[in-house]
Amino acid sequence: MIKRVFLIVLDSCGIGELPDAAQYGDVGSNTLKSCSASSKFSTPNMAKLGLFNIDGVDFCKPEPRPTGCFGKLAEKSRGKDTTIGHWEIAGIVSEKPLPTYPNGFPKEVLDEFEKRTGRKVLCNKPYSGTEVIKDYGKEAIETGALIVYTSADSVFQIAAHEDYVPVEKLYEYCRIAREILTGDHSVGRVIARPFTGEWPYVRTSNRHDFSLEPYGVTTLDSLKKAGYDTVSVGKIVDIFAGRGITDFVRIKNNTDGMDKTIDIAKNKDFNGLCFVNLVDFDMVYGHRNDVDGYANALTEFDVRLGQLQKVMRDGDVVMITADHGCDPATPSTDHSREYIPFLAFGTDVKSGVNIGVRSCFSDINATVLDIFGVKNEGAGESFLEEIRK
Template sequence: MAKRVFLIVLDSVGIGEEPDAAAYGDEGSNTLRACWQSGKLSVPNLQRLGLYNIEGVGCGEAVERPLGAFARMRESSAGKDTTIGHWEIAGIISPKPMPTYPDGFPPEIIREYERLTGRGVLCNRPYSGTQVIHDFGREHEETGALIVYTSADSVFQVAAHERVVPVKQLYEYCEAARKLLQGEHGVGRVIARPFEGSWPDYRRTSNRHDFSLTPPRDTILDKLRAAGLDTIGVGKIYDIFAGKGISQTSRIQNNEDGMEQTIAWAKKEFHGLCFVNLVDFDMVYGHRNDVPGYTAALNRFDEQLGELLPLLREDDVLMITADHGCDPSTPSTDHSREYVPLLLYGKEIAAGRDLGTRPTFADTGETAAALLGVDAGCDGESLCPLVLARG
């Protein structure tokens, strides 16, 4: 039984199209392979753990004796967004996709939002987050109207200049949107997108904040908390689960900071789960089709992984996975419907154990809970009988 489990989500690091990828417009997507084909990908620590040994990964060089156990995880939920992916990792399969708005939000929603905030609304359609502040930022500064936009994901995003709308007030406006967008219009996330600077050189700040739907039922986080264990969220884990089941949270500035904080947690005493999200792969590189940037970010993560591994104790387990794909080499700038990797490493984990393809991300969370001695009873199946060295 483990005392500490470190579960790291490499946000959007998919490893190849799922069988239903065509229904999502994602034929041929393979985020990891796109980086590997750049010729610049160097992830020796992930490689030694077994990344390229995973079934169907389609790139890289497998090692003869992987240090970890490994699997390919298929998403069972209907969707390919961050919220649904993380909820499934934590034990909730979502049979229905969250609503999206390719034509913008309905007039009645916008009218009510304007009433609630006392401000007008600009844009109201799918848009690039950097382009939208360029195109509407000057009008926003002149009028005080909020820039509301969406994407292919189930999101309601509100951008405002920090000089026009103080960050605290923007958060209040987003909380109002979160209460408004329930039921039929229950988007996965309302996102505050503050920015600064002067036109045309606006810059988004680090004060982004996500207001997620509350998970519809208990996840492994709730089950671990009920068992008296620590549940530490690093990055936007707290936001994704609307704080539900999280005992402590550490906000981060970027991937590198996220790994620095994870390394710091590895040096502390706790008993339970450290659940980490590294969003830059997706937000900074995947959505911008930046193959070199994505590749460099993976390389840097691998370097920091090399710092984390020696800190793991005899009763620690490391799990590395992802929540969807976001292939930076395809014409699309949206998430892609892909399998994701699962790597497990620790003294009690059977090195080199090939777990094949699993039917749901939920097996990841159920396994994490079982390693900590908790039968979560969520939607997944524990891999412990297959993955423990004595198994």
């Protein structure tokens, strides 16, 4: 009987362009394929589970006898960002994309933000997070202004030097922005982007996301309501605005995230879902077009996955997936519209089952709820009977 599910999201590890990729400028994107070409790429544990047996994966040798279940899922929502991707995994299909601001935020939004924070705004355009502090950091320190910028995603990002704007004060400014950004301006995330040091400055690990609250019932909501535990590792608690979560741990990076997941698997008695997000794939490597860095991060995850396998108990299931793509080998530094992979294994899971190509990320939601016998109030169709022993 399954008691604990570990759902691990390799943030941005897409597995090939979706049929509508052209609408998003993402024809040819394949994040995993790009990483597999690097000499830093080695994922024997995921290969053994069936990663390279997934339909359409023709760039690595398939496993003759995969030990896990495997497949891929298409995104039904209109978008390709973290919020929409995770929400769809959790049962919410977004028919309308979240607002983006290729020309910066409108005057009425920034006027209200400046009025309520008492600080002026610099930049107000799409920008690289590392370049924006290099270009505007000195002026921000000299004038006391806040650096506000966005990207191709639905985000309102605020950068400030920790020595001049303490982290908690920056978080307060983010909460103000979150209150302002409603209605037509309901961006997916307001993100605190603190930096430190001398020019050209470095970003710190004190990033914090202030997300839009999900507008439908999620896997987490349903499980918590039914009395099950829901444990967040990493920024899951932020993506879902804290809703439906009974416990959470924050992490510094992918390695720390997997170490804490392994510790939970080894030492925490719970009955329900441990939902994990590993963001470095996307934030540190994908957006910076660092193919070798991304490939090496997948290699390091695979090592930790082997350690997780050793501490798993009877009744545990591990599911590995993604939320979108971010192909580090394409000229774009933005997310890409891709299929996401799916791997599952555990004592109660069959070996060698190909679930094929699923039409919606939310099939994961339906399957997790089915495991615990909880009614699905969201989207998705369960494939539990295909994979359960």
